[in-house]
Amino acid sequence: MKNFxxxxxxxxxxxxxxxxxxxxxxxxxxxxxxxGKTLGMLFFNPSLRTRVSTQVAARxxxxxxxxxxxxxxxxxxxxxxxxxxxxxxxxxIKEAAAVLGQYFDILAVRTFPTLKDKTExxxxxxxxxxxxxxxxxxxxxxxATLHPLQSLADLVTIKETFQEKxxxxxxxxxxxHVKPLPQSVPNSFAEWMNGWDEADFLITHxxxxxxxxxxxxxxxIEYNQDKALEGADYIYVKNWSSVTEYGKIINRxxxxxxxxxxxxxxxxxxxxxxLPVRRNVVIADEVLDGPNSIVIQQAGNRVWATQxxxxxxxxxx
Amino acid sequence: MKNFxxxxxxxxxxxxxxxxxxxxxxxxxxxxxxxGKTLGMLFFNPSLRTRVSTQVAARxxxxxxxxxxxxxxxxxxxxxxxxxxxxxxxxxIKEAAAVLGQYFDILAVRTFPTLKDKTExxxxxxxxxxxxxxxxxxxxxxxATLHPLQSLADLVTIKETFQEKxxxxxxxxxxxHVKPLPQSVPNSFAEWMNGWDEADFLITHxxxxxxxxxxxxxxxIEYNQDKALEGADYIYVKNWSSVTEYGKIINRxxxxxxxxxxxxxxxxxxxxxxLPVRRNVVIADEVLDGPNSIVIQQAGNRVWATQxxxxxxxxxx
Amino acid sequence: MKNFxxxxxxxxxxxxxxxxxxxxxxxxxxxxxxxGKTLGMLFFNPSLRTRVSTQVAARxxxxxxxxxxxxxxxxxxxxxxxxxxxxxxxxxIKEAAAVLGQYFDILAVRTFPTLKDKTExxxxxxxxxxxxxxxxxxxxxxxATLHPLQSLADLVTIKETFQEKxxxxxxxxxxxHVKPLPQSVPNSFAEWMNGWDEADFLITHxxxxxxxxxxxxxxxIEYNQDKALEGADYIYVKNWSSVTEYGKIINRxxxxxxxxxxxxxxxxxxxxxxLPVRRNVVIADEVLDGPNSIVIQQAGNRVWATQxxxxxxxxxx
Numbered sequence: 001m002k003n004f005x006x007x008x009x010x011x012x013x014x015x016x017x018x019x020x021x022x023x024x025x026x027x028x029x030x031x032x033x034x035x036g037k038t039l040g041m042l043f044f045n046p047s048l049r050t051r052v053s054t055q056v057a058a059r060x061x062x063x064x065x066x067x068x069x070x071x072x073x074x075x076x077x078x079x080x081x082x083x084x085x086x087x088x089x090x091x092x093i094k095e096a097a098a099v100l101g102q103y104f105d106i107l108a109v110r111t112f113p114t115l116k117d118k119t120e121x122x123x124x125x126x127x128x129x130x131x132x133x134x135x136x137x138x139x140x141x142x143x144a145t146l147h148p149l150q151s152l153a154d155l156v157t158i159k160e161t162f163q164e165k166x167x168x169x170x171x172x173x174x175x176x177h178v179k180p181l182p183q184s185v186p187n188s189f190a191e192w193m194n195g196w197d198e199a200d201f202l203i204t205h206x207x208x209x210x211x212x213x214x215x216x217x218x219x220x221i222e223y224n225q226d227k228a229l230e231g232a233d234y235i236y237v238k239n240w241s242s243v244t245e246y247g248k249i250i251n252r253x254x255x256x257x258x259x260x261x262x263x264x265x266x267x268x269x270x271x272x273x274x275l276p277v278r279r280n281v282v283i284a285d286e287v288l289d290g291p292n293s294i295v296i297q298q299a300g301n302r303v304w305a306t307q308x309x310x311x312x313x314x315x316x317x
Numbered sequence: 318m319k320n321f322x323x324x325x326x327x328x329x330x331x332x333x334x335x336x337x338x339x340x341x342x343x344x345x346x347x348x349x350x351x352x353g354k355t356l357g358m359l360f361f362n363p364s365l366r367t368r369v370s371t372q373v374a375a376r377x378x379x380x381x382x383x384x385x386x387x388x389x390x391x392x393x394x395x396x397x398x399x400x401x402x403x404x405x406x407x408x409x410i411k412e413a414a415a416v417l418g419q420y421f422d423i424l425a426v427r428t429f430p431t432l433k434d435k436t437e438x439x440x441x442x443x444x445x446x447x448x449x450x451x452x453x454x455x456x457x458x459x460x461a462t463l464h465p466l467q468s469l470a471d472l473v474t475i476k477e478t479f480q481e482k483x484x485x486x487x488x489x490x491x492x493x494h495v496k497p498l499p500q501s502v503p504n505s506f507a508e509w510m511n512g513w514d515e516a517d518f519l520i521t522h523x524x525x526x527x528x529x530x531x532x533x534x535x536x537x538i539e540y541n542q543d544k545a546l547e548g549a550d551y552i553y554v555k556n557w558s559s560v561t562e563y564g565k566i567i568n569r570x571x572x573x574x575x576x577x578x579x580x581x582x583x584x585x586x587x588x589x590x591x592l593p594v595r596r597n598v599v600i601a602d603e604v605l606d607g608p609n610s611i612v613i614q615q616a617g618n619r620v621w622a623t624q625x626x627x628x629x630x631x632x633x634x
Numbered sequence: 635m636k637n638f639x640x641x642x643x644x645x646x647x648x649x650x651x652x653x654x655x656x657x658x659x660x661x662x663x664x665x666x667x668x669x670g671k672t673l674g675m676l677f678f679n680p681s682l683r684t685r686v687s688t689q690v691a692a693r694x695x696x697x698x699x700x701x702x703x704x705x706x707x708x709x710x711x712x713x714x715x716x717x718x719x720x721x722x723x724x725x726x727i728k729e730a731a732a733v734l735g736q737y738f739d740i741l742a743v744r745t746f747p748t749l750k751d752k753t754e755x756x757x758x759x760x761x762x763x764x765x766x767x768x769x770x771x772x773x774x775x776x777x778a779t780l781h782p783l784q785s786l787a788d789l790v791t792i793k794e795t796f797q798e799k800x801x802x803x804x805x806x807x808x809x810x811h812v813k814p815l816p817q818s819v820p821n822s823f824a825e826w827m828n829g830w831d832e833a834d835f836l837i838t839h840x841x842x843x844x845x846x847x848x849x850x851x852x853x854x855i856e857y858n859q860d861k862a863l864e865g866a867d868y869i870y871v872k873n874w875s876s877v878t879e880y881g882k883i884i885n886r887x888x889x890x891x892x893x894x895x896x897x898x899x900x901x902x903x904x905x906x907x908x909l910p911v912r913r914n915v916v917i918a919d920e921v922l923d924g925p926n927s928i929v930i931q932q933a934g935n936r937v938w939a940t941q942x943x944x945x946x947x948x949x950x951x
Contacts, residue, residue: 276392277409279402
């Protein structure tokens with residue numbers, strides 16, 4: 001693995017999940033792997049879990065970490081090619097990426113979608129420019145369309161909590177929210193579940209919230225949430241905005257919130273969410289504070305997932 | 318010591334002061350104590366001394382440090398229980414605290430009072446929620462009502478500068494200021510002085526600036542500053558806003574500023590202040606630039622005080 | 635070397651350049667020199683290259699690094715002496731500098747000019763106050779009038795790229811820009827070129843853009859850019875605002891932009907710029923994307939230049 005931008009960069013999901021679980025057992029297992037190497041973390045957007053868990057993961061491997069809040073601590077970057085830079089942008093991303101590649105051994109970038117221009121967002125231009133010009137491995141800390149470090153942590157969490165011999169039934173369900181949110185987490189989770197041969201996967205959402213089939217592939221979609229939840233071992237809860245009416249909220253149906261009544265329909269399902277979660281909008285208090293929620297454990301696993309990815313890159317570059 | 322939120326968490330003030338002075342003599346004395354452990358520092362409010370001295374202290378013990386400027390780099394947190402989160406708060410403090418507890422071995426939090434709602438401020442709700450949900454030791458980097466790391470550094474400073482056999486007379490005096498300030502530093506200093514058996518303690522302030530007796534206990538209050546300063550070995554200067562007319566400035570009497578005329582009334586008193594200090598409002602230039610001021614040494618001691626506290630926690634958890 | 639504020643602090647430019655190139659060959663050559671020491675980096679203004687390259691350099695020497703974004707994470711500082719601090723400034727620079735000197739072993743400061751008051755800017759008051767009150771070595775991360783870490787990296791870049799036995803011809807040329815920029819980079823580059831005996835130096839700019847002779851000394855000035863570029867081995871491109879009409883843009887003549895037509899006049903000149911650079915305003919795409927540009931290599935050398943300076947200070951204090 002040279003870069004980590006999507007599941008497509010992963011040779012064996014199974015091996016990567018196992019590696020993460022190894023680090024969870026012994027965080028300092030490879031604590032000299034990154035000696036003398038520096039991870040640069042660039043945030044174009046705010047972050048809590050990703051920011052912290054990635055720093056901890058890198059330090060567990062002995063790497064130095066430097067965090068940059070772009071546009072707060074640095075300058076506004078120009079993305080367009082061939083432009084006369086007489087406006088507000090101070091530096092072209094070509095130079096920024098190439099220079100940062102001089103300073104860092106791995107470059108990790110977080111960049112949100114505009115939710116206004118689908119073509120722009122789905123072109124992943126920002127992270128693409130870093131990939132093209134940095135000259136060092138690039139890791140996505142969530143991009144406009146995908147959040148692969150989250151998805152890997154999600155698989156790690158399912159793997160470590162499911163003890164039965166059979167394949168678990170995992171249902172990803174849309175839930176209501178007050179603001180239009182990116183599709184990166186559901187896109188990515190779908191993509192990883194499709195690539196993983198250790199679970200059965202089903203998606204449920206109101207009509208109009210269909211995700212790109214580029215990520216969902218042949219995953220079954222069930223528009224009736226109650227029906228979808230029947231027999232679920234895991235509910236993966238997440239809001240997203242519409243792909244077809246790009247970036248819009250087309251439905252806020254509160255009956256899609258995950259409550260204990262919904263849990264009662266499942267096979268005593270564990271409940272997952274990438275966080276942050278709006279309580280009593282997306283998931284009810286009774287569920288988040290109850291025994292079925294594994295959202296904290298899931299967030300904790302972000303460290304081990306990221307440590308596995310960074311180690312893979314360090315070992316192969 | 319598991320948590321460090323007030324003097325009540327301290328078994329022996331004397332031992333903790335001595336430990337700080339040991340680190341001042343040899344900063345790398347316990348530089349492997351924190352190996353593989355991470356301190357998370359959360360700032361809800363700005364900080365200079367606390368921010369830097371705590372990082373240095375933690376690194377002296379071999380700990381990793383991650384700093385988070387909450388609400389600048391992260392999200393706005395919800396504090397209320399049972400609320401439907403359809404407003405501007407993106408994450409509940411319950412999840413934020415629990416998740417951070419997954420990443421950090423010690424969680425240090427700075428949070429200022431509103432100075433509008435005394436019941437809210439004195440309930441210490443924010444730090445209380447971290448204590449309840451983080452699952453790891455919590456250290457106050459100044460809370461709504463107390464600043465124990467400052468107080469410990471203050472005692473360390475008195476201890477190292479007072480060479481006589483008798484007990485020093487320490488006078489905490491209110492001084493004027495242009496903005497309403499928290500009561501956390503004076504509350505905390507009073508609490509620590511009451512718990513320390515190595516000095517005599519007197520408080521002086523204009524009427525109406527009485528502090529909570531919960532912190533001042535039986536400390537004598539003298540409303541005449543000149544009289545209070547007679548024979549003082551240490552003057553601890555600090556402004557605070559009114560407790561009874563909560564958060565209000567009820568007096569700006571410039572005659573309470575500490576000048577060389579005031580120093581002349583004392584036993585050649587040393588002058589302390591937690592900083593930042595507004596020159597020629599709280600303390601006159603002539604005093605800050607003169608030989609009686611020990612404010613820089615006092616600020617320097619923040620490192621050793623914090624190092625002692627973190628070491629205690631690392632050794633006992 | 636105790637402090638590093640200008641070329642005047644350097645005993646031997648040649649030795650310092652060689653030291654930087656040694657670190658480029660082996661970054662961990664002196665990786666225990668800074669053990670137990672902390673570098674404090676204070677940013678009064680934004681920074682990308684300087685921020686990152688300095689952190690990497692310090693870590694290569696085993697130093698701890700703490701970054702402070704003053705006025706974002708801290709307080710507003712008062713600079714005037716004897717003032718009654720009843721306004722918006724919370725802390726006097728005297729205390730801030732002295733306190734930071736308690737926490738850090740080396741203090742690095744970045745502070746831009748106002749470009750409004752030449753006397754104020756050229757007095758270098760902010761960095762001067764740190765020098766006076768910090769009590770520890772002070773390093774400029776670019777001050778109001780100079781940027782010595784950049785200049786050292788520039789000389790390192792010329793030294794490592796010029797392989798011929800003769801002295802290279804280095805031409806510093808003004809170029810147009812949309813905003814008034816400081817004179818710190820050209821002042822500093824002129825000062826260093828004058829002190830270096832390994833190159834011939836020429837300055838070209840439109841009339842009215844004369845720099846202070848305090849920095850340019852006897853350097854030849856040629857007002858005709860085309861004539862200046864004849865036979866150049868290196869073009870050092872930079873915009874600056876007028877010194878005489880202080881801080882003003884008095885000319886935006888687009889014919890001064892560096893294009894391939896300009897390069898054709900030179901001795902196949904290498905093109906340097908400190909970055910960030912506005913494409914197609916200062917330098918044309920065709921040049922920045924072509925084989926003559928060494929701006930990325932030049933930015934990369936910032937690490938080794940800074941590492942040499944920090945090492946010198948660590949070895950002599």
